[in-house]
Amino acid sequence: MKNIDDLYKKLEVLEQKQLYFQKEIQVLKQEIRHFHKSVEETVPVHQTDIPVQKIKVNKKEKTPVSFNFEKLIGENIINKIGIIITIIGVSIGAKYSIEHDLISPTTRILLGYLVGCILLGLGYKLKTKYLNYAAVLTSGAYTILYFITLIAYSFYHLLPMWFAFLTMCSLTILTVFTALKLNKQVIAHIGLVGAYAVPLLLSSNSGNIKTLFVYIGIINIGISYIAIKRYWKPLCYNAFSVTWILFISWFFKDYEHEQHFGIAFGFLNVIYLTFYSISLSYKLIKKETFLASDVVLILCNTFLFFCLGYLVLKNYLPTKNLTGLFSIYIALLHGLVAMFLYKQSVKDNNLQQLIIGLCILFITLTFPIQFDGSWISIFWIGEAAILFWIGRTQQKGFYEKFSYPLIILSFYSLLMYWFKFYDASGAETKINLFLNPYFLSSVLFISCMSFMNLINLKHKNILNYESNLYRIFSRIIPSVLIISIYLAFYFEIATYWEQLHQKSMLKDEMMINRSILKFKVIWLINYSLIFMAILNYINYIKIKNNSLAKVAMTFSSLFTFIYLTFGLLNLSVLRDLYLNNVQHATTYFIGIRYISHLFMGLLFYTVYLNRKIFSNVFFDCFSHLVLLWILSSELINILDLFTNLPSYKLSLSILWALYSLGLICLGIWKQKQYIRIAAIVLFGAILVKLFLYDISHLGTISKTIVFISLGIILLVISFLYNKYKNIIDNKID
CATH class of the missing domain: 1.20.58 (Methane Monooxygenase Hydroxylase; Chain G, domain 1)
Known part of the structure; x- marks a missing residue:
């Protein structure tokens, strides 16, 4: 089969050369006639041995360009315009006769078939001497036969459905056969693509959309075969554009959810799979290099299918909750294609990466479409972890780069989930500290980020080591991990105290409310101090990363300042509540101060261990400032407790x-x-x-x-x- 296809290609090339040589021969003949005329006018008849180079040819009389342009219009353009006008005229005449009931339906159908057969016969008769002209007539004939069959079934019901279907299939086969036999793309363009216009020209708002879609599907099958067989890509592009335009026009104008759901969703699948198959066939059968036009075709086809399919499912009550499954369905199709390409050992990375990328994209879209809440973040970060692991360990930068936006998306989604659900839980429902679905989501997210951070530390991406994007995300990954760990526990602690506050408000105990809010602030600060202390110590003992140490020291300084200001201020308020003998105020109101000092001491110790990243001047001044501040606060505390100064x-x-x-x-x-x-x-x-x-x-x-x-x-x-x-x-x- 491959040899036959190669021979057809060579034959087509030779035919094009033949046409070129014919044009050159006509030009040369014209020049020879001018040459003879000039010789007869300027040279006596008996002087027949004059050298050729001395003969002067009147160049102004040469008109090859004008002649070629005329030939192009007369032999190519006019006949195509003529057949199109003929088809339109037949269509308008048929429509007029229908509207005014001039002739019987059976007569109209027979006359239509007669016109089509006459054109087909003329095309067959003239194909030997006038191939291009015969191709145009043949394509017009098939278009008319298509449209006559359609109206015979759809408008007059003169043909049973099975016969009309069989007739249109036969016409499609004949059109395909004729286009391949004559090796003329124009037959396919006018005969098949032109057939799309028939339903529009004959539209009477009958609403028989099922017949229309079957009709278009049959034409697309013929186009698919021809486009692949003869490598006629313009035919595919035209069919793609016309088919989607027809469907979109109908969908936004006449589509009704209850009546047309099955038809719309079924035909969407037919369109999508048809043109997806054509796009892949060019690559697999013709061994074609994957071009930008192919990327555009696959992307447009996929996203039109997804958007319209989503609208069809979303607006139909029984399938309203199946939109996520629809996204999985598209991802599965791309996944199967990717596996098929892998088994076929297709070495074009552009095609494989595009298909895999689309698979990943629609898997990623599934959860935000189908679900709400933290599972979106968990799914995205899990997907990012898998892609990052494959990309980094297998040294495949494509997979790793695809994980980067997923990391950002998942972290952003988790933040939104935290702010939304922790606030709602703190105000409305009771949750157990660290034993709730929100914290479980955080743990799963942190686990995936920890896995990626471990891979990031153990495996260096040799291919992209010098890439700015690689260096940026090598820092973003540990940063997101640290921030997510910190915020996961932070929100748990804040929610616990917020729930206590909400409970006390129901009892209308103002002083208790005030103390609970103060304890909330203090314990959040204490948690921040011990978190930074642990991070500093782990980095000092295990990680030993200088960049992490600098970032940790910066936040340690920030939390120290917060403790010295807001922390000590709230501790002073608790002391005053204790001294004023507020109900439920115990020695814990005083003891919490020394627990906080202990956390501050632990943080200060870890800062001391990492002091090499600071200058000696800064570290010593910072240390003495903190110590003097705390001693001053303790002096005030002791004076308040034991004296009346x-x-x-x-x-x-x-x-x-x-x-x-x-x-x-x-x-x-x-x-x-x-x-x-x-x-x-x-x-x-x-x-x-x-x-x-x-x-x-x-x-x-x-x-x-x-x-x-x-x-x-x-x-x-x-x-x-x-x-x-x-x-x-x-x-x-």
């Missing part, structure tokens, strides 16, 4: 001064100049505070204590500088 100004000033003295000692001992300078700056701030703020609110005894204390501390500092001046002068950092 009206002000903290005196105590804080003395504390800061003593701490400044300690910094001086530390700076001298460690030989760190910046610590000593920081101590002096702190002491200067104390003096400014003392004279501008404290002194106006202090009594005589308090003023005496403050001034004596600060004076002694200053003297001690001065003594230390004098005693250790040699050390300070010799070794200054």
